[in-house]
Each structure stands twice: as C-alpha cells, then as structure tokens.
Amino acid sequence: MSDVTRSMEATTADATARVVRQRRTFASGWWGMALLIATEFTLFASLIASYFYLRFQNDQWPPAGIEDPSLALPLALTGILVLTTVPMFGAVAAGRAGHRWRAWMLVALAMVVQGAYLGLQIWLFADDMNSFSPSATAYGSIYFTLLGVHHVHVAVGLALDLWLLGALAFGLTNYRFLALRVIALYWYFVAFIGVAVVITQIYPSL
Amino acid sequence: MAIAVPKAADARIDRLERIWAERPGVMGWLTTVDHKRIGLMFLFTSLAFFAAGGVEALLIRTQLLQPNGTVLGPNGFNEAMTMHGVTMIFLFVVPISIGAFGNYLVPMMIGARDMAFPRLNAFSFWVFLAAGIFMYVGVFSGNAPTAGWFDYVPLAENTYSPGPGIDFYALGLIFTGVSSTATAVNLIVTIFKLRAPGMSINRMPLFCFAFLAVAFALVFALPALTCALVLLEFDRLLGFHFYDIAAGGDTILWQNLFWIFGHPEVYIIILPAFGIATSIIPTFVRRRMVAFPMVALAEILVAFIGFGVWAHHMFAVGLSQVTNIYFAAASLIIVIPSGIQLFAWITTIVTGTPRFKTPLLWIVGFIVLFIIGGLSGITFAAIPFDQQLTDTYYVVAHFHYVIFGAAVFPILGGLYYWFPKVTGRMYFERWGQASFWVSFAGMNLTFFPMHIVGLLGMPRRQYTYPSDLGWTGYNIIESIGAYLLAAGLLMVVANLIVSSFRGEAAGRDPFGGATLEWATSSPPPAYNYAVIPKVSSPYPMWDAEDRDEDVANLASGRMVLEQGHETPASTAVDADWDEILDMPSSSPWPVVLAVAISGIFAFVLLKQWIAAGVFVVATLVVLAAWHGKEPQRA
Numbered sequence: 001m002s003d004v005t006r007s008m009e010a011t012t013a014d015a016t017a018r019v020v021r022q023r024r025t026f027a028s029g030w031w032g033m034a035l036l037i038a039t040e041f042t043l044f045a046s047l048i049a050s051y052f053y054l055r056f057q058n059d060q061w062p063p064a065g066i067e068d069p070s071l072a073l074p075l076a077l078t079g080i081l082v083l084t085t086v087p088m089f090g091a092v093a094a095g096r097a098g099h100r101w102r103a104w105m106l107v108a109l110a111m112v113v114q115g116a117y118l119g120l121q122i123w124l125f126a127d128d129m130n131s132f133s134p135s136a137t138a139y140g141s142i143y144f145t146l147l148g149v150h151h152v153h154v155a156v157g158l159a160l161d162l163w164l165l166g167a168l169a170f171g172l173t174n175y176r177f178l179a180l181r182v183i184a185l186y187w188y189f190v191a192f193i194g195v196a197v198v199i200t201q202i203y204p205s206l
Numbered sequence: 207m208a209i210a211v212p213k214a215a216d217a218r219i220d221r222l223e224r225i226w227a228e229r230p231g232v233m234g235w236l237t238t239v240d241h242k243r244i245g246l247m248f249l250f251t252s253l254a255f256f257a258a259g260g261v262e263a264l265l266i267r268t269q270l271l272q273p274n275g276t277v278l279g280p281n282g283f284n285e286a287m288t289m290h291g292v293t294m295i296f297l298f299v300v301p302i303s304i305g306a307f308g309n310y311l312v313p314m315m316i317g318a319r320d321m322a323f324p325r326l327n328a329f330s331f332w333v334f335l336a337a338g339i340f341m342y343v344g345v346f347s348g349n350a351p352t353a354g355w356f357d358y359v360p361l362a363e364n365t366y367s368p369g370p371g372i373d374f375y376a377l378g379l380i381f382t383g384v385s386s387t388a389t390a391v392n393l394i395v396t397i398f399k400l401r402a403p404g405m406s407i408n409r410m411p412l413f414c415f416a417f418l419a420v421a422f423a424l425v426f427a428l429p430a431l432t433c434a435l436v437l438l439e440f441d442r443l444l445g446f447h448f449y450d451i452a453a454g455g456d457t458i459l460w461q462n463l464f465w466i467f468g469h470p471e472v473y474i475i476i477l478p479a480f481g482i483a484t485s486i487i488p489t490f491v492r493r494r495m496v497a498f499p500m501v502a503l504a505e506i507l508v509a510f511i512g513f514g515v516w517a518h519h520m521f522a523v524g525l526s527q528v529t530n531i532y533f534a535a536a537s538l539i540i541v542i543p544s545g546i547q548l549f550a551w552i553t554t555i556v557t558g559t560p561r562f563k564t565p566l567l568w569i570v571g572f573i574v575l576f577i578i579g580g581l582s583g584i585t586f587a588a589i590p591f592d593q594q595l596t597d598t599y600y601v602v603a604h605f606h607y608v609i610f611g612a613a614v615f616p617i618l619g620g621l622y623y624w625f626p627k628v629t630g631r632m633y634f635e636r637w638g639q640a641s642f643w644v645s646f647a648g649m650n651l652t653f654f655p656m657h658i659v660g661l662l663g664m665p666r667r668q669y670t671y672p673s674d675l676g677w678t679g680y681n682i683i684e685s686i687g688a689y690l691l692a693a694g695l696l697m698v699v700a701n702l703i704v705s706s707f708r709g710e711a712a713g714r715d716p717f718g719g720a721t722l723e724w725a726t727s728s729p730p731p732a733y734n735y736a737v738i739p740k741v742s743s744p745y746p747m748w749d750a751e752d753r754d755e756d757v758a759n760l761a762s763g764r765m766v767l768e769q770g771h772e773t774p775a776s777t778a779v780d781a782d783w784d785e786i787l788d789m790p791s792s793s794p795w796p797v798v799l800a801v802a803i804s805g806i807f808a809f810v811l812l813k814q815w816i817a818a819g820v821f822v823v824a825t826l827v828v829l830a831a832w833h834g835k836e837p838q839r840a
Binding site: 004005006007023024025026028031032035036038039040042043045046047050053054057058063134135136137138139140141142145159163173175176179 | 426466786
C-alpha cells in the first residue's frame with residue numbers, strides 16, 4: 001500500500017513536487033475546474049450565438065446613430081490578456097518543480113497585468129456607455145451584456161489570483177499547487193474566450 | 207487465529223465508526239457532508255415539492271372537471287398551470303433523480319465512501335432548498351408566474367406581465383441551475399475519479415452510465431437556459447431590449463435558447479429513470495442485462511442527440527421548411543438509441559425468470575407507458591401533424607406519458623427498491639402492488655383521454671371550455687383519473703411511512719441485488735464500506751469470490767483505509783488505484799454560502815442593488831473562509 005500516493009501528506013514543497021510526479025491522473029479539483037469551464041464556455045457560446053442571431057434580425061448593425069466599434073484598443077488589450085497566460089504557465093511549471101517564490105512572483109506579475117487590463121476595459125466600457133445605451137437598442141443590450149459578462153469573469157480571476165497569492169505566501173502544499181494549476185487553467189479559458197468575445201465585439205468593423 | 211480474526215475486524219469497524227461520525231442533532235444535518243444524508247434531504251425536499259405540484263395538478267383538474275368551471279378563475283388557473291410545470295420539472299424530478307438517487311446511490315454503486323466534492327454536494331442541496339423556497343415565496347405572496355413553464359416572450363415581458371411573478375420564475379430558475387450544475391459536476395468527477403480500484407469503465411453499472419450522461423447533459427444544457435433568463439431579467443429589470451422587436455430584438459431568440467436547454471432537459475428527466483430500470487430489472491429477473499455495451503452507449507447517445515432536436519418544439523413558429531425538416535429527421539434518430547434500450551429491457555425480462563415484485567411492476571408499467579408516449583412522440587416528427595396538434599391536449603397527453611409514465615414510474619419503483627437499503631426495513635409487498643395498480647389505472651385514466659380531446663381540438667392552457675364541443679365526458683374521466691392517481695401516490699407514501707416504523711428487518715440484501723450497495727449493511731454506515739470492495743464485473747454482488755475476499759481483507763486490514771476520512775481514487779478509464787484521498791468532514795460553510803447567495807437573489811428581485819452588492823461581498827468572504835482550511839489529516 002505504500003506505493004499508493006497519499007497526496008494530503010504533501011505539506012512541503014518537495015513532497016508536493018514528488019506527489020505531482022507520482023500521480024498518474026488529473027486530480028479531482030482539475031476535473032472540477034474543467035467542468036466549470038465547460039459550462040461557462042457554453043454560456044459564452046449562448047451569448048455569442050444570441051449576438052449573431054440578433055445581428056441577422058437587423059438590416060443595419062449597429063443601428064443608425066451608433067458608430068462602428070473601434071478596432072485597435074480592444075484587440076491590443078485582448079492580446080495583452082492572452083500574453084498573461086505565459087506567466088501563469090510559468091507559475092505552474094515553477095510550482096511543479098517546488099519553487100514557491102518563483103511561482104508567487106509569476107502569479108503576481110500576471111495579476112498586475114490582468115488588473116490593468118480590467119481597469120482599461122472598465123474605462124472603455126464606461127466610455128461606450130456615454131456614446132450609446134444598452135437600454136435603447138438590442139445592439140446596445142447584447143454588446144454591453146457580452147462584454148460585461150466577460151469582465152465579470154476577469155474580475156473573478158483576479159479574486160482567485162489574490163487568494164492564491166495569499167495562500168502561496170504561507171508555503172506550498174499539494175492543495176495549493178492544485179489551486180495554482182486550476183486557476184491557471186481558468187485564465188487560459190478567460191483569455192481564449194476573450195478572443196472570441198473581442199472578435200464578436202469588433203465584428204461590425206471587420 | 208479463528209478467534210483473533212473477527213476481533214481485528216471489529217476493532218477496525220469501531221475505528222471507522224469513530225473517524226466518520228458526524229455531529230448529532232440538527233447541527234449534524236446542517237453541517238453534514240455525508241452523501242447519504244444529503245441524498246435523503248434532497249429526497250424529502252423534492253417529495254414536498256412533488257406534493258405541492260400534485261396539489262396544483264388537482265386544482266387544474268378540478269377546474270376542468272366541468273365546462274365553464276369556476277374553481278380557479280383565469281389568473282388562478284394560469285398560476286397553477288405554470289407552477290405545476292415549474293415545480294414538477296425543476297423542484298421535483300431533477301432534484302429527486304440526480305440529488306436523491308444520484309447522490310445516495312452513485313457513490314455506493316462505485317464502491318466509494320463519499321462524493322468527490324462533499325462540501326459542494328451539501329452546498330448544492332442548500333441552494334436547491336433556498337431556490338425552492340424563493341419560488342414559493344413568490345406563490346404565497348400572490349406573485350406566482352403566469353406565463354407557463356416555458357415562459358414565452360413577449361408575454362413574459364414587463365408590458366404583459368407586470369409585477370414580480372416572472373422575476374420569481376427567472377431568478378428562481380437561475381438559482382436552481384446553480385444547484386443542478388454543482389450536482390452534475392460532482393457526479394461526473396465522482397464517477398471518473400472515485401470508482402473502486404478495479405472497476406474499469408466497462409465494469410461500471412448501467413445506472414452510473416445513465417447518471418454520467420445526465421450530468422454531462424446538465425453541464426451543457428443549463429447555460430442556454432441561464433443565458434435566456436439573464437437576458438429576460440435584463441429586459442425586465444434594466445429596460446434592455448433583447449426580446450423587443452421594436453428596438454431590434456427578437457422574440458424567437460427566447461424560444462431557441464429555451465429549447466436548446468429544454469429538449470436536453472427532457473432526457474435529463476428521463477435518463478435517470480432508464481438507469482433505475484437497468485438496476486431493478488437484473489435483480490428481479492435473475493440475469494444480466496442483455497446487450498450491456500449497447501445499452502451503455504445508447505444511454506449516452508440519447509443525451510448527446512438530445513442537443514440537436516430543439517426546434518421540433520417550434521414547428522408551428524414559422525421557421526423555414528428546411529430547418530423544420532432537419533429537426534424532424536434529427537428527432538427521428540432518437541428512436542434508435544431509445545429502441546435499443548427498450549428491446550434490451552424487454553429481452554432481459556423475457557429471457558430471465560421474472561419475479562413480479564413491486565419494484566419490477568413499476569418498471570413493467572414504465573415500459574408500457576414509455577412505448578405509448580414514445581409512439582405518440584414519433585407522430586410529432588411528422589411536421590404537418592405537429593402543426594395541427596401543437597398546443598392541444600394531445601401534446602399534454604404525450605409528454606405526461608413520457609414524463610410521468612416513463613420518468614416518475616421508475617422513480618417510484620426505485621423508492622420501493624432501495625427503501626430496504628436506506629431504512630433497513632421491508633415495505634409491505636401487497637400494498638406496494640396495490641399502489642402500483644391504482645396509480646397505473648389513474649395515470650391512464652387521466653392522460654389517455656387527453657389524446658382524444660386533443661385530436662378533437664381542445665387547446666391546452668385554457669382555463670375553461672364551453673359545454674357544447676363534446677369534450678365534457680373526457681374531461682370528467684380525466685379528473686376522476688387524477689384523483690385516483692393521487693390516491694395511488696398517497697398509498698405509496700403511506701406504505702413507505704408505515705413500513706419505516708413497522709416493516710420487517712430487511713437485512714443487507716433482501717432481493718439478491720447485483721450492485722455494490724447491497725454489500726453493506728442496511729442502512730449503510732457513514733463510511734459505506736469497511737473494506738473498499740473488489741470489483742471484477744458490472745454485477746459485483748454476483749461474484750461470490752470477490753465478496754469473500756472483502757471479508758478476508760477486513761480481517762487483514764487490506765483495503766480498509768482507516769487513517770482518516772479516506773477513500774481511494776483511481777484512473778479515469780482503467781480504474782488503476784492511483785491515490786488515497788482524505789475527504790473533508792462536516793462543514794458549516796455550504797449552508798452559510800447558500801444563505802449569502804440567497805441574499806443576492808432576493809435583493810436583485812427587489813432591485814436593491816446596494817444590498818445585493820453587500821451579499822456579493824459576503825459570498826466572496828464565505829468562499830475565502832471555506833477554502834481557508836486545507837483538507838489535511840487532523
């Protein structure tokens with residue numbers, strides 16, 4: 001029986017790294033996050049499908065009086081969000097090797113950039129609100145809803161980052177490594193779906 | 207040696223009892239993470255909602271007993287009709303199948319000691335309870351929704367449904383969606399990770415295949431409903447225009463989103479029943495299921511194809527002919543996996559040696575009713591026929607044969623079948639059989655004449671009808687049938703209540719069941735199995751050598767896992783033993799989190815945005831507290 005892993009005994013960085021190598025299959029927590037992502041992915045698919053459904057019910061899109069969405073800033077911001085997956089990926093690799101502080105630094109780096117991304121996006125959101133309203137046309141309704149739902153997902157990711165940085169500051173355990181891994185997975189999803197959302201957002205200008 | 211062995215085994219069992227003990231009393235129930243206690247709470251809560259939905263059904267049938275009835279009046283009828291549908295689907299069938307049967311039985315059948323996420327499991331129950339209360343607060347405060355269970359816009363928009371009725375509906379369904387999603391995720395991970403070492407995927411009981419298919423269907427179907435409901439609430443609360451044609455919105459968008467969820471939901475409702483049937487049949491006919499791999503695949507295929515047929519609910523909407531034909535053809539394909547299962551059940555019964563005890567009677571009744579409901583379903587795939595019969599009682603007849611006959615009958619059979627396991631006592635067989643026959647007669651009397659009045663043109667969802675259309679006689683029969691059906695169901699409840707006090711002791715395995723839950727005592731101990739069972743086929747209880755090995759293992763301490771809240775984790779397909787997990791023990795956070803989330807929904811309904819925001823923050827704080835304590839050995 002000694003050859004079977006008892007993952008919860010892994011309360012040090014070295015033991016964690018060993019458990020991670022020994023385990024032959026994804027942990028329960030990984031499956032949980034993968035399925036949460038599956039259901040959130042479907043939510044975005046429904047929203048994006050609703051966007052295009054409404055678009056093809058209207059001859060003019062966006063409706064008269066609303067400018068076509070700008071291209072440069074949303075695309076650049078999404079590019080930056082996608083780039084934050086690199087430090088998240090690095091943080092997982094560092095955690096797997098048992099390098100707690102390197103993982104902490106990389107998550108912190110990603111979080112700063114993600115936070116700046118969200119701040120700029122909120123500013124853009126408010127700016128858009130000044131030029132057209134979600135409660136005037138269906139275009140405005142779906143535009144702001146789609147972006148808003150994505151921003152909420154980014155905000156949730158930031159809360160997860162914050163919790164993770166707090167936890168990692170007190171040491172690396174199997175539980176925290178798993179958290180690091182699934183939070184990274186969450187960010188890959190948020191970045192990937194961000195690309196789909198921004199393409200939908202700028203679609204009238206393409 | 208002969209004396210020392212049972213002593214060592216007793217000591218191990220004492221130790222497990224100590225490790226897995228939960229708090230006594232009310233606090234024990236509030237903080238429990240035991241999948242069996244959570245399953246029982248799901249059972250009692252969903253049965254209470256079943257009673258509520260049943261009362262609504264009887265009110266409807268009383269109103270329709272005579273032409274120009276005056277029992278309910280138009281608004282009362284609409285409330286009863288809407289809440290009957292919502293209650294039966296979202297607060298009864300889904301929670302009783304995945305919440306009660308899935309929760310209680312899936313971990314037992316795979317030889318696990320708990321669900322993969324025990325606290326999430328408790329959370330999904332408390333959220334379900336809160337969501338049910340939320341919707342019934344609407345009913346009792348005079349704000350029941352009145353737009354039918356599928357709540358079509360523009361009727362459901364502010365203009366035509368002012369007041370908070372629809373908000374109770376929409377927010378309540380988003381709320382129950384949280385619970386169902388949590389349970390579904392939990393079931394999938396439990397099935398993939400916690401199967402006893404040796405239970406490779408081809409040795410997993412068909413019951414678990416059915417629940418796996420249901421759980422996946424929920425994960426991918428619910429977001430479409432959530433999306434539709436969020437857009438509706440944005441329209442209603444914030445003045446958005448998703449469904450407002452004047453501002454570029456579209457009403458058919460609601461119908462598409464709703465039925466992208468709604469049709470998979472039909473299979474979400476019925477697949478657990480298939481799983482129950484595949485458990486009961488082998489036990490009572492003393493043979494293995496015919497075509498095991500075909501049935502397993504068919505269960506999953508039904509759930510999968512169910513995602514491609516939604517527009518057959520919309521043949522009368524005016525979609526293009528090509529679209530209609532595609533969806534008609536796709537709908538017909540479902541006949542194939544359904545037929546495979548049907549023939550497998552029938553062949554298993556016919557080629558076995560059936561003992562027609564109460565549980566098997568319900569399953570035979572289910573097969574008969576499913577054939578009738580399935581055949582009337584096929585008629586709807588003929589588009590012109592559907593366009594003629596849509597929104598008549600023919601549709602009501604069809605889906606009650608499927609949902610009541612094919613989904614609820616096996617649930618009732620399952621209640622009888624697993625009653626001895628859960629309570630340790632036998633039900634009364636003669637009364638059980640009588641309750642079946644009364645319910646079966648009542649079911650057919652209620653719903654069969656609806657085919658005929660439907661063909662005669664009686665529209666559904668009308669609060670009354672005139673006396674000169676030749677519908678009166680059928681409606682009287684239907685209403686009498688409904689009372690008979692209610693009597694049959696009360697007989698079931700009375701039998702089980704009396705049996706739980708006065709039934710004979712059942713022992714471990716009164717029926718000679720095939721799956722692992724019969725290997726442990728009745729009722730099962732908190733840790734389910736003193737020894738993680740050895741599995742070498744999908745009918746482990748019929749492998750006597752394996753069960754002897756379990757007994758030997760208890761004495762030697764092999765596979766006992768007695769150092770903490772431990773359960774083994776295996777690889778997803780082959781079930782090689784990979785890890786020993788230390789599961790969380792009782793926790794106050796799930797119920798607290800459910801309360802915090804209830805606050806969000808309540809204040810959004812009241813449009814108190816700041817208060818809702820406070821509860822969002824509270825939710826985050828509770829989540830942080832929840833994750834503050836790491837699952838480590840004490």
